[in-house]
Amino acid sequence: MTTNPLGNRDLIRAINRSTVLTIIKNHGPIARAEIARQTGLSPATVSAISAELILQNLVVEKETGDSKSGRPPILLVINPHGGFVIGIKLTETQAIAAMTDLEAVVIAKQIEPILDHAPASVVKSLTNLIARLISESGIFKKQLLGVGLGMAGIIDARRGLLRESPIYHWHDVPLREMLQKQLKTLVYIDNDVNTLTQAEKWFGSGQVANNFITVTIGRGVGMGIVVNGQFYRGAGGGAGELGHTVVDPDGPMCECGKRGCLETFVGDLGLLNQAAEAWKRGDISAEAHTPEELVALANAGDMGAIEIFRKAGEILGRSVANLANVLNPERIIISGEGTRAGLWLFNPMFESVRQYTLATLINDLEIKIDPWGDDAWARGAATLVLSELFESPVYRGMSKAGG
Ligand SMILES: [Zn+2]
Structure with missing residues (x-):
């Protein structure tokens, strides 16, 4: 209750x-x-x-x-200009902030580098960023209805607590409270994949589907789950750690301390590690230092690079099929920077989805590739605030408290 x-x-x-x-x-x-x-x-x-x-x-x-x-x-x-909200996407190296009106139209944008990962320093950087954004946009502070922040990690959105951050190495940081104290405005925080899923629900392909899943690939592999039109967050806000489901117990070491997580095969670092090994074996024609370079190699016809994406796509497809078999969603949206690999990744993924999804369930399923940029992540964080404004407190209680 x-x-x-x-x-x-x-x-x-x-x-x-x-x-x-x-x-x-x-x-x-x-x-x-x-x-x-x-x-x-x-x-x-x-x-x-x-x-x-x-x-x-x-x-x-x-x-x-x-x-x-x-x-x-x-x-x-x-009245789209009856109030304004700010959405922030916090990454390992920078914070991207967008101010939007009540229809989530972006009216101003600012970026701040994040050099120091200590919680107090991050809060200070975010406070500066928001002050700059407000002054650039020309709105009055009192017109700001709230700030939404999305970042990777396990976040208890109801308590505003960052329980575990793999990239900042934070543990139980009361980020919402720290920000609210500085900003003197309402702050909402959530896992960045959930904020993106929120944007899908409001403006993207989630508008027409009541049961859908967003899978993001890039630095990590994340997942947002919407069941009967409402978020599913789990008991402590940690639902959706798809990237750390184990694909191969003898596989490569993962940042979480386990071996063979999905992320080690499909995430950016995993792909680059495989490219480095292929380079040592002489299976790839050049070194790839960034995911973009690896995509360029595949586009140039390098068989080693193509094989890395083929294997990643095949493994990702199996995970997507598992999701379809467990949750029977209407739609699975694949999003994030990892979509840059295009058909090198997605052709084998689709084949694998067809192979491993139950025949009856595959008829219900539509898969959509939705490559969102940084703006969309920030806009997604802004919809955190908008959903607080629009959504019924009954649903809010259900989705945040988990039942
Ligand atoms: Zn892991």
């Missing part, structure tokens, strides 16, 4: 408010009477909530041109 931090009356009011706001976001411009019809709320309740949303500048009235019966109907729409 999730305990309810609000009283019952306040909770009902908050649910009704988010219901009305979401209907306006998804179906606006829309008349008050139509909102009442779609939600089953009384016209008086819809009027009261609308008045409150208009007062907060989140919603505006819009007159329509057609007025067959005299008075033109007044419709409600979201």
Whole structure:
């Protein structure tokens, strides 16, 4: 059971408010009477909530041109500039921040190098970054509704706690609290794959699917899970560590301390280690120091490079098939920098998915390759804040507290 931090009356009011706001976001411009019809709320309740949303500048009235019966109907729409949010993607070397309006349109962007990985130094860098972004965008600080931050690792989003970060080597860092103290605005943190999945759910291919999975490949291999339209995060926020499912117990050493994790075959470092070994054996025509160089070799017809991607694709496909067999999703979206390998990776992956997914389940499944850039990761983090604004507190409690 999730305990309810609000009283019952306040909770009902908050649910009704988010219901009305979401209907306006998804179906606006829309008349008050139509909102009442779609939600089953009384016209008086819809009027009261609308008045409150208009007062907060989140919603505006819009007159329509057609007025067959005299008075033109007044419709409600979201005011995209009624507030602004900031999304940050924190990587090993830099923080990329984007400010968006309420429709997640990016209006300003800034990047800050992260040189020192101590939590207090990172918080200081992020505070500077946000101050620069606010001054560049020209908005007033009070128009900022919140900051969303996505990074790799096991994150307890409900408690705002970074439980484990493989790249920063942090353990139980209360990052949300530290940032909120400095920024004096609401802060939400989540695993970066979850923030990207959130963006898929709102703006991308997740809009049409209720059960979908985002698999990201690149520096690591991550996964975001949406079941019945809601995030699945697990008991402590750690669900989705697909990269550390073991593919071969005798395989290469992984950063997590185990051997043969999926990441060691498909992640950037894994691919480069295999390229280095192929170079020693004389199986590849040149050294590859970056994933881009390895892709260039494959594109130039180097059989050693092509073989590395073929093997990675085959292994990735088996993991995707396992996901399809366990969760029967409508859609699996493959995303992240690793998609740069293109068909060298995906042709063998598709073949492997076909081979290992149960015949009945494969008919339900659509696989989509969605190469998102850094902006999308930051925009995804911004939707963390937007979802707090729009989503019903009931679902919020369920998705964050895990049941
Ligand atoms: Zn591992």
